[in-house]
Amino acid sequence: MAAVLGRAGTTASGGFGRHHKEISRGGRRRNAVVVAAVTGAAPQEGSLERPAWSGETPVSRLVAALIAFKPLYSLMKLASREVIIRTAEKSNIPWREMTKKVLESDVYEVFERIRDPNIVYPDYYLSPFHAYDEGNLSAAAEAEAATLSIAKRAIPEATSIEEANKIVRGNWMNAIEEHHLKYSGENCQINDILDIGCSVGVSTRYLAERFPSAKAVGLDLSPYFLAVAAQKEEQLSRQNPIRWVHANGEATGLPPNSFDVVSLAYVCHECPARAIIGLAKEAFRLLRPGGTIALTDNSPKSKVLQELSPVLFTLMKSTEPFLDEYYMLDLEEALGQAGFVNVCSVLTDPRHRTVTATVPY
Template structure:
């Protein structure tokens, strides 16, 4: 049952609802809509941007930003350089198959994450996994006994538990009815593997489950495809025989799927790397691909998080220096954009951990 009272035959009834809740253990969301260090209208943000635009300062910030995350990784048992060596030895380059017809948007070719070539280089691909694992550890800095794998699992499951809860509220079968899931902006496939594993625990063993990862970077996808064939990857779950993962290089604005193709579409830690115009276009594309009654689920930095809003100056300066679209992301009312998007019937916003929010949407389309 999607909507109380049901919908006319041949249509999906439309309603708009938004509620905001907090996951146990997460910080309560603040009334302030964004951090003072983000946006074009804040003096602090303007000062930081001026520093970032100064070449010698930017060069220093870029080196320091990578050093901070690398130190976190190595201090907690993540072999930063070991990942690159292992990937090279495993022949990751043989999985590199870029589409020659693909034109990269200008917003994507900017320097990202302290890499001059952004996500379009081997260095970024070699380091994306250890960086991803280290970032999860930084969410719970006081838990010194927390392993990097447990931190990553907690991060993913706190989000996916909310997806399961939301889908169960909209339909008695809930997440168990998912047969096709798409992970947009999958990177090297860490999020895709956790998604596939989570779904496999809820879907009937005799049902075929197809999970698709989509990304623009052929370098990241080479890593993802290699991991897909490895049984000893650190976070690679032993997936059930009925689960299939496939990867695709494509624009999120133009997904390689038919209309109404997916029961669940996720956008995990992607929106903060997009300008708002691209985000709006991508949201419309997600609605096109999602089935009526399906779920679109986003997780990303929460502009209303007290932790995010109160980051020390050194940290938020480093963060902004590696994220060229930060100001636009934090100033953009993504939740309201989703509520106003044709085809989205309800929106639920949840603070799923101290830094991140899940935005969960049910799709309703007239047939």
């Protein structure tokens, strides 16, 4: 389940300021947490549970009707793609140069080695994503450049891509580690990590760097993304090389109780609700007792997202076919129903939340 606007992570210095709000539901403790970025400014929640342009609201229905008009939809896709590339290049991300470098590498040879020809793709995965008609089976050459732009959109005041990533990816990594230490105990070492929907491996590499003694696995449904990830990894020297697996995150085929952390970064908003629930159940099966699941993605309560202009949210929805389902799903409740406890929701930057939970002992 890879995202063209993939994912990345890095370590932020220092800790965060926190505001805790505990909610009792069904006998499970749920914590809504706002985490201050390393800049010192805490991300703000909006006044709504989710954006007014999502779900079954009149605005949402109007946008859906516009998207359903095919001639207009085609124009929206082109406009959305131009916005993505222009935003990246304004942030000094060499989009075209990075894409050219991938295409001129030996990535096609790696593709043949890593691809599982027996994979059966779920129907939703073949839907157009991010202005690419072939969905997440294409666009791998552009994925890393697109990934880098996520942080700059989240932290527009950052003076560089590096600073923005330090905040966005650092807060995400800290949320995972703090949750694991708090609920799994200091003796529950992180030895095995699975990154589901790893795209071209940006988030997987950051996980491997944050926990260098752990064995990291990157798993994705797109052999194209995995080929780019594996080709780049072959150029790096690492204590524990990352293993790449071509599989469905809802039915990985990996042995049960084999991981301490399962991460899904910017994956859920690209999936229908049924797939998100399937991913949660599979993660529960794969984690050892005391293990941590971490899902980072758009926050429905983000003030920034709730206040997007009509042009921007229309373009966004035109390239994200399951965005409404994602915003309407109670992700914390879905994790609880899958068997997880200690469910925490953390606003880790102005746009994104990280939801963590524990497999009980």
